[in-house]
Each structure stands twice: as structure tokens, then as C-alpha cells.
Amino acid sequence: MKKAVIKLEELACPTCMQKIEAAAAAVPGVDRSSIQVLFNASKLKVNFNEAETTVAKIQTAIEELGYPVVSTKVQAV
Numbered sequence: 001m002k003k004a005v006i007k008l009e010e011l012a013c014p015t016c017m018q019k020i021e022a023a024a025a026a027v028p029g030v031d032r033s034s035i036q037v038l039f040n041a042s043k044l045k046v047n048f049n050e051a052e053t054t055v056a057k058i059q060t061a062i063e064e065l066g067y068p069v070v071s072t073k074v075q076a077v
Helices: 014-025 055-063
Strands: 002-008 036-038 043-048 069-076
Touching: 002 055, 014 036, 014 043, 014 055, 043 055, 055 069
Parallel strands: none
Antiparallel strands: 002 043, 002 069, 036 043
8 A cells, every 4th residue: 555645736725635535535545534635725635545646646537527636645554
């Protein structure tokens, strides 16, 4: 398992959080129980199985919603 901290552009509303959570949860290999969207910090924290997916796939799912990714950090859990 790896942990990703994905920094997003500033989030405008709580609905944004729900959309981002849903997009991350839809990516195969993501640990759904680990998904945290930090509204004030504009960050997504998520654990994922690197054998099933990549952080790039998670970023793409978020960017397809129209939320640009500013930076990403990945570390082992």
C-alpha cells in the first residue's frame, strides 16, 4: 500500500469534496475507507494498492472532473 497526498487548487464548496471523494473511490485499487478530502487545505489523502493502480490514475479521475492537481506526494504506508 502507498499513501498519496494530492494538493488541489482551492476548493470552492463542500459539494466539490463529495465529487472528489466519489471520483477517487471509483478508481480500482483505492482503499475507500482511507479517502479524506481536506476542504480548507485543498488536499486529498488516500491509500492505494500500487499493484492495482497508480497515483496518476487517481489524479486523472480528479482532473476529469475539472479540479486541477497542483502537486502530489507518495509514500509507503
